[in-house]
Ligand SMILES: Nc1ncnc2c1ncn2[C@@H]1O[C@H](COP(=O)(O)OP(=O)(O)OP(=O)(O)O)[C@@H](O)[C@H]1O
């Protein structure tokens with residue numbers, strides 16, 4: 001069969017293109033590791049320095065609770081609150097808690113304030129620790145004035161930003177379950193869009209696309225010859241990521257696999273369509289990669305993959321409706337974590353279906369047009 | 373067997389306001405080698421791409437093996453082998469994988485593919501290269517592989533767009549011998565080239581300029597079209613001599629030919645030798661031998677293209 005020849009050729013080329021193989025293998029590994037690192041941050045024995053100016057029963061109780069929570073050790077007790085920063089600076093503590101004079105009486109009156117200092121140079125650990133501590137203190141009814149120190153500028157723009165924010169928004173760490181399934185969506189987007197567009201552009205660069213056009217191959221065969229191999233590569237990646245999510249991260253699977261696969265399939269189609277579109281607007285492989293990158297960036301930022309949509313400004317929230325990954329993430333998270341069914345998820349599924357049809361049709365049309 | 377393999381009828385192709393191919397009509401009888409000549413940008417590749425069904429004619433039509441390129445390009449595609457100007461191969465596939473792919477795309481599989489592959493590898497002397505990646509091959513080998521890919525499905529018609537560009541003279545000769553073998557077996561070939569030696573091997577030539585036909589016929593007939601009389605002149609210094617002769621209105625064209633000059637004079641000069649000698653001596657130059665020369669295709673090419681340039685409304 002003619003299609004078979006196309007697919008075999010595509011796999012041969014894929015195997016020999018180191019960049020493509022690296023992408024297909026590394027994208028899932030990098031993303032899972034990044035998030036896995038966050039997931040693995042079960043803080044333990046985090047050193048906390050305490051300065052208790054109140055010396056009351058309530059303040060003693062708070063300190064004892066922190067010490068017994070299982071996550072912290074009270075590593076130093078300062079007599080002056082000014083010493084706390086020095087302790088953080090020397091690395092003798094990663095968190096420092098200042099309980100001011102009058103804590104007990106204010107607490108009993110309904111509202112008390114403590115100050116929390118965080119060494120944010122290890123943003124992840126500190127952030128998670130701070131989150132825990134926050135929770136503990138909040139249970140006490142105290143309001144926390146948090147302050148970060150030693151947060152070097154380099155870290156501010158580093159990749160940890162998401163984790164810091166995440167922790168701030170999801171202090172209970174449930175978000176590991178919440179985050180990890182999102183990797184499925186992102187990996188699918190990266191792999192499929194990149195590989196499809198690169199392989200089409202590569203042929204155009206070599207002039208082989210024109211050569212193939214004089215054979216009796218139909219445009220739809222040519223297109224399937226490009227889509228099927230990368231759908232298969234993406235599927236293999238998917239299966240691996242899924243296994244890691246279920247077996248390593250132990251994300252509970254509450255809902256139906258059929259629904260999950262349906263969502264995966266629809267999202268795969270949107271990615272393939274996007275890849276074709278990218279290939280028709282790109283002359284060179286670099287251009288294709290840049291274009292894909294500019295599509296991926298808003299997908300990562302606005303889909304709810306990194307930042308919860310409901311925390312975005314309203315006008316920004318509106319733009320998220322244009323991002324297919326958004327619907328996919330909602331579906332996959334709800335299916336896996338809450339066991340939601342078609343009943344609750346039909347609007348997202350319908351949106352995914354619409355995007356799939358639209359993007360594949362647009363991709364196919366412009367692919368055909370570029371051939372002529 | 374009577375209908376020509378390729379019939380072009382008033383082919384026109386415009387890109388915006390620019391006319392790349394301007395009402396070209398020609399016929400190629402079966403089994404013939406048809407040479408398609410013209411300066412860069414004259415519309416050769418554009419014409420071939422229309423004949424392959426890659427580009428829709430703006431006006432006119434062509435029939436390839438009886439199928440219209442305008443109405444049934446799919447039927448045309450099964451009948452032709454095409455070698456594009458840049459030898460389009462998959463650089464990351466080996467020689468035999470390239471062949472296997474093109475075979476598969478034409479629906480040739482299994483033992484038939486294996487047989488055909490061996491046959492072509494043998495005939496085009498590619499056997500030793502079969503496991504090498506196309507990207508690593510020398511230009512000559514890539515050219516033969518591109519031809520092999522174009523031949524895998526045994527097409528009755530071949531379109532070869534500058535198949536010998538960048539290839540050494542020995543390889544060029546062998547390549548044309550192959551084309552002649554194919555022609556003997558009944559394969560019809562349209563080939564473009566800038567090498568006049570190669571044009572001599574064609575049964576028929578079509579010379580175009582700015583998309584229009586300038587001359588057509590056998591190589592001998594095309595050479596006979598060169599107007600005026602050609603003289604080979606030896607004079608010192610040659611460059612000065614060329615300047616002197618070019619200034620004379622009776623001289624149509626002067627070109628350097630090795631250390632000698634080729635001078636084309638108007639037909640109506642009664643004693644061309646004497647004319648040239650007097651002119652050169654009057655200018656104080658040393659004059660050697662002067663003799664009549666036969667026009668080559670190169671002269672024809674230059675003269676006819678220049679005439680067409682002069683006539684062209686610009
Ligand atoms: N797709 C296109 N769009 C616009 N102009 C084009 C296009 N293809 C070709 N042309 C123009 O048409 C003219 C003829 O080009 P063509 O490639 O047919 O020439 P050619 O005879 O093959 O030249 P060469 O000997 O350099 O290969 C050129 O001026 C070229 O710039």
Ligand SMILES: [Mg+2]
Pocket residue numbers: 416417418457533
């Ligand atoms: Mg050309």
